[in-house]
Amino acid sequence: MAAHSDSGALGASKRATRGSLSAALGLVSIQAAWQARVRHSLPYRATSALRAALYAKIAPFAETSLAIKLAPYFSLVAACLLLLVSPYVGTGLNALMVLLAFGTFLFQWVVEKPVAKEADGLDLPFLALLAVSIVAVGFSPYLVLSVKGLAKMLVFWMSFLAFRGALRRGERGWLPLFGALFVAAFAQSLYGIYQWKIQVAPLALWDDSEAEVKLTRVYGTLLNPNLLSGYLIPIIPFAAAAAMTWKAWGMRLLAVGTALTAPICLYFTYSRGAYLGLVGEAVVFGVLGFAALWPAIRRRPWLLGVLAGLLALGAVGAVVAYHHSPAMQERLLSITATRTHSSNSFRMNVWDGVIRMIEHSWWFGIGLGNDAFRKVYALYMVSGFEALGAYNIFLEELVEKGIFGLLAFVALVGGGIFRALHHFKQGVSRPWATAAIASLVGLMIHGMVDTVFYRPSVQILFWLTLAVILHLPNREQGAA
Numbered sequence: 001m002a003a004h005s006d007s008g009a010l011g012a013s014k015r016a017t018r019g020s021l022s023a024a025l026g027l028v029s030i031q032a033a034w035q036a037r038v039r040h041s042l043p044y045r046a047t048s049a050l051r052a053a054l055y056a057k058i059a060p061f062a063e064t065s066l067a068i069k070l071a072p073y074f075s076l077v078a079a080c081l082l083l084l085v086s087p088y089v090g091t092g093l094n095a096l097m098v099l100l101a102f103g104t105f106l107f108q109w110v111v112e113k114p115v116a117k118e119a120d121g122l123d124l125p126f127l128a129l130l131a132v133s134i135v136a137v138g139f140s141p142y143l144v145l146s147v148k149g150l151a152k153m154l155v156f157w158m159s160f161l162a163f164r165g166a167l168r169r170g171e172r173g174w175l176p177l178f179g180a181l182f183v184a185a186f187a188q189s190l191y192g193i194y195q196w197k198i199q200v201a202p203l204a205l206w207d208d209s210e211a212e213v214k215l216t217r218v219y220g221t222l223l224n225p226n227l228l229s230g231y232l233i234p235i236i237p238f239a240a241a242a243a244m245t246w247k248a249w250g251m252r253l254l255a256v257g258t259a260l261t262a263p264i265c266l267y268f269t270y271s272r273g274a275y276l277g278l279v280g281e282a283v284v285f286g287v288l289g290f291a292a293l294w295p296a297i298r299r300r301p302w303l304l305g306v307l308a309g310l311l312a313l314g315a316v317g318a319v320v321a322y323h324h325s326p327a328m329q330e331r332l333l334s335i336t337a338t339r340t341h342s343s344n345s346f347r348m349n350v351w352d353g354v355i356r357m358i359e360h361s362w363w364f365g366i367g368l369g370n371d372a373f374r375k376v377y378a379l380y381m382v383s384g385f386e387a388l389g390a391y392n393i394f395l396e397e398l399v400e401k402g403i404f405g406l407l408a409f410v411a412l413v414g415g416g417i418f419r420a421l422h423h424f425k426q427g428v429s430r431p432w433a434t435a436a437i438a439s440l441v442g443l444m445i446h447g448m449v450d451t452v453f454y455r456p457s458v459q460i461l462f463w464l465t466l467a468v469i470l471h472l473p474n475r476e477q478g479a480a
Contacts, residue, residue: 058111071108076173078104079166080180082159083464087188087231087457088221094456095155102158105165121419122470125411129401130157132408133368136401140367142375149369149400156459163467170474178242179251181464182258185235189258192218192228192265215327218268222457229274230452232262234439234461237281238468241435270331277446281438286311288424288434347391347449349382354390356380358399365402370454373400389454393447396454412466416440420469429472436472439465 058068067074078101086094133150140146166173195218202216203223217225239262242255266274290297290307297303322328334341339348357366357380366376370388377387390396398406417437424433443462447453453462 054110068111071104071111072169075101075104075108075162076166076169076176079162080176082162082460083177084180084184086460087184091456094460095152098155098159098162098460101162105162108165122412122415122466125408125415126157126160129405129408129412132401132405136365136405137367139364139402140372142367142372145369145371145375146367149367149372153368156456156463159460160463160467163464164470167467167471168474174475175246175248175251178238179254181235182239182242182254185232185239185262186254186258188220188222188228189232189261189265192220192268193261195219196268215270215331216268217270218265220265224452225269226271226273226450227452227455227457229266229269229271230443230446230450230455230458231461232266233274233277233281233442233446234458234465236262236266236278237285237435237438237442238432240285241431244431245429270327271446271450272331272335273446273449275332276335276449277442277444280445281442284438284441285434288430288437292424292430292434346385349385350387350391351395353377353380353382353385353387354392354395354399358395361402362398363402365398365400365405368400387451389451391449391451393444393453396451413440413444416466416469420472423469423472429475432468432475433472436465436469 078097082094082097082101085097089097133153137143137146137150163177166177196216199216200218203219218228219225220228220231222228222231236259239255239259243252243259246252246255263278266278293303293307297307322332334344337344339345354377357376361376366372373389374386381387390399394406394410397409401408417440420433420437420440424430424437439461443453443458443465452458
């Protein structure tokens, strides 16, 4: 009896400590203030009144209409189809699939009974990013092209809302949604490994022309090795989390298969930025995994020796693999080669041009989209070094949307990571919280040296990750 009492007291103490930590860091006070402001804002009250009026008109048909009864399933199926086909279709079809997912989500939102919901802490930076983007379009020297870029971003933002609608259904939404994602990623990974097996020919010059080792870089159906690796980076942590938590053996085997084949396929892309992103993800899993296991380690100190042994074994394996792979040696050593490596030199020239652009438009940016970027970049670029983007997501946000756009983006990503850490500390879906943090870290690291972050198949997964963070409690509670 005393032991139970001590355990309860210890648990209460830990919860109090966690709560005070969150409060000290400002999470509780900021979110409470934001929720209070939103509840009393005119847009919120107007939207709530409009939704209530619409539901009053629809309510008499709710019991008899098959479409209304099936609305949640339409929304979930559309979101699953989006993730299933995204890496296999072009930009236009990706946009159509997002619009379908958003349309079914909107239909579900209209026909279901309104329930009072608190505004979320991530809504503020999300809405700020939207507002700043609109302002940046207004100040763009190429208004029409920038409006086109804004339209593309609005489509991606719609996917965020569609995924939130699916994930709030709890396990009934999580399982099919991630099942569809893993089917697509598993098939993509197997195809990439097959390309390496047959030594597929490159579609473009992706390597330094003076490289001593000629590589076979796989590209899957995405037709670019950096894009393929950018697609796999956020999926690998989620596959690992699913392999640890899913109970159905068929689904667990799918998750395990994806978690094993995706890193192998990523390896054969020889994408240096993706390698760095994968290392970042491994560090996140290592640190948070150790934190989760620490109570058990304190009770059984020998577990620390086991973990140290596994870490040493992994390090030895990595060193052996490195020494037996000349291609890997050349790719990793080229990271620090700066101007002596053509790919590095190209990126540095692009960064120089982008920084000069920022110096002249750092308040509100040049506007959104590749087309507006190319028009302005042509005035600043080093001759012969054309580019579609800044090759760094933080420079891209700054040059397109200005300093306020960058701050909103950093607040969105940082807020997502902080919220996931908050859930982790509370013991809420720890494997999935860890996976979400790792995915964001991997995307940010890879995005610092490449442009693939803004491609549909990668951008959609970024918004999926943020939606996951917002609905971590729903996964455990099975909330509808």
